[in-house]
Amino acid sequence: MRQRARSLALDVFAPRAASIDSAEMYPWENCFALRDAGFMGMTIPKAYGGAGAGYQEAVVLVEEVAKACGVTGRIAVEANMGAIGAIMAYGTEKQKNLAAELVLDGDKPAICITEPESGSAATEMKTRADKVGNGYVLNGTKHWITGGGVSRLHLIFARVYENDEPQGIAGFLVVRGEPGAEGLSIGRREPTMGLRGIPETEVHLKNLHVPSDMMLQPPSGLRKGFGDLMTAYNGQRVGAAAVALGIAVGAYEQAESFIQKREQFGRPICEFQGLQWMLADMSVQISAARALINEAVSGEGFPDKTKAAQAKLFTSEMAVTVTNNALQMHGAAGYSRNNPVERMVRDARMFTIGGGTAQVLRNVIASDLLNRKFPQTRDGYLTGSSDKSSMEDLRSVVERNPEC
Numbered sequence: 551m552r553q554r555a556r557s558l559a560l561d562v563f564a565p566r567a568a569s570i571d572s573a574e575m576y577p578w579e580n581c582f583a584l585r586d587a588g589f590m591g592m593t594i595p596k597a598y599g600g601a602g603a604g605y606q607e608a609v610v611l612v613e614e615v616a617k618a619c620g621v622t623g624r625i626a627v628e629a630n631m632g633a634i635g636a637i638m639a640y641g642t643e644k645q646k647n648l649a650a651e652l653v654l655d656g657d658k659p660a661i662c663i664t665e666p667e668s669g670s671a672a673t674e675m676k677t678r679a680d681k682v683g684n685g686y687v688l689n690g691t692k693h694w695i696t697g698g699g700v701s702r703l704h705l706i707f708a709r710v711y712e713n714d715e716p717q718g719i720a721g722f723l724v725v726r727g728e729p730g731a732e733g734l735s736i737g738r739r740e741p742t743m744g745l746r747g748i749p750e751t752e753v754h755l756k757n758l759h760v761p762s763d764m765m766l767q768p769p770s771g772l773r774k775g776f777g778d779l780m781t782a783y784n785g786q787r788v789g790a791a792a793v794a795l796g797i798a799v800g801a802y803e804q805a806e807s808f809i810q811k812r813e814q815f816g817r818p819i820c821e822f823q824g825l826q827w828m829l830a831d832m833s834v835q836i837s838a839a840r841a842l843i844n845e846a847v848s849g850e851g852f853p854d855k856t857k858a859a860q861a862k863l864f865t866s867e868m869a870v871t872v873t874n875n876a877l878q879m880h881g882a883a884g885y886s887r888n889n890p891v892e893r894m895v896r897d898a899r900m901f902t903i904g905g906g907t908a909q910v911l912r913n914v915i916a917s918d919l920l921n922r923k924f925p926q927t928r929d930g931y932l933t934g935s936s937d938k939s940s941m942e943d944l945r946s947v948v949e950r951n952p953e954c
């Protein structure tokens with residue numbers, strides 16, 4: 551499978567990567583090439599038309615694709631490991647069939663969590679889903695939604711209200727452009743530093759009617775549902791790590807080849823120990839990142855939260871360093887927009903931010919190591935949320951530590 555993915559990436563995606571970046575155009579042809587190779591929705595169980603592949607295979611695919619084109623690597627993640635993973639784990643038959651049909655046809659689903667005023671503090675989201683008759687009415691604004699305006703399937707997170715009483719956070723499946731989905735519209739697109747072939751947009755929800763059977767029911771119920779949905783998101787985090795890994799490997803390979811050809815002082819620059827050590831460090835960092843990713847996907851089901859956080863944290867920071875070093879080893883040639891390394895530096899930069907910042911991932915890891923929850927709000931409560939379980943956790947911490 552690695553070989554097949556590598557050939558597709560080299561023959562089809564690599565030649566298009568520069569123009570996708572400069573034209574800032576969504577690479578539909580690449581989506582269809584992934585689809586035709588059986589790589590869109592390959593983790594979907596066979597019963598729903600997929601290949602029933604695991605995350606172990608998905609990260610191999612993503613790394614190979616991202617080596618050639620980071621944008622297409624991200625599409626491969628979201629078509630195999632993001633919203634689709636949550637829907638396949640928790641969805642009803644109707645929801646699974648709907649999602650499978652769209653993704654297997656080439657759609658990259660959008661996952662809508664972030665809002666203009668709730669980024670890292672995702673549980674402070676304001677988008678609400680009010681129960682009305684046999685359905686929900688969604689109102690709110692999402693921001694930084696990858697695939698806004700190109701994705702059809704949207705998994706939208708909202709705070710559910712019944713009779714104006716908050717019930718917890720749930721996901722809702724909405725297909726953009728379908729009759730009934732008129733309340734979903736696409737807002738402004740962010741002019742991004744890298745990964746320019748995928749639109750990052752606002753998504754506006756105005757009196758969007760969603761039937762009850764399109765609410766994704768988390769197994770722990772609505773009160774703790776966000777936790778379940780975030781468990782599925784660990785898959786997306788490892789997928790993001792695999793894209794960052796692929797970009798870093800792509801930059802490393804460019805540098806390795808360049809320093810053997812470029813001559814200064816009458817000898818190939820690879821003969822200078824300064825560059826040899828940079829190359830050696832880069833290769834060690836890449837191998838360590840790959841090992842963390844493989845460890846995160848080594849079990850059954852969704853990756854473990856801490857292992858996923860460790861993999862994404864290390865790989866994202868590694869990719870920033872490795873791509874920068876690769877550019878440095880090219881000298882001025884690396885600074886030219888004609889060189890893929892320049893794009894790779896910009897593309898790698900996102901991964902310490904999107905899908906959980908490096909700081910927040912450190913919080914996740916530390917909390918697990920110390921086996922304690924550390925509420926981040928000033929008063930210790932998840933303000934704006936009705937998450938009673940968090941308040942109970944906090945109460946028990948205070949009881950054990952009266953001095954605090």
Ligand SMILES: Cc1cc2nc3c(=O)[nH]c(=O)nc-3n(C[C@H](O)[C@H](O)[C@H](O)COP(=O)(O)OP(=O)(O)OC[C@H]3O[C@@H](n4cnc5c(N)ncnc54)[C@H](O)[C@@H]3O)c2cc1C
Nearest residue numbers: 661662663664669670694695696900904905906907909926
């Ligand atoms: C390219 C891109 C694509 C994205 N795609 C999607 C998508 O498809 N769907 C989606 O829902 N979202 C998406 N996002 C949003 C992304 O998940 C958020 O950007 C991220 O969660 C951080 O939120 P923020 O940008 O609002 O930063 P903020 O939360 O405002 O953070 C600002 C700074 O404060 C730090 N900080 C915040 N809280 C803490 C804390 N408790 N401890 C220590 N430091 C802290 C952060 O680390 C950061 O350095 C995307 C973002 C990017 C850049």
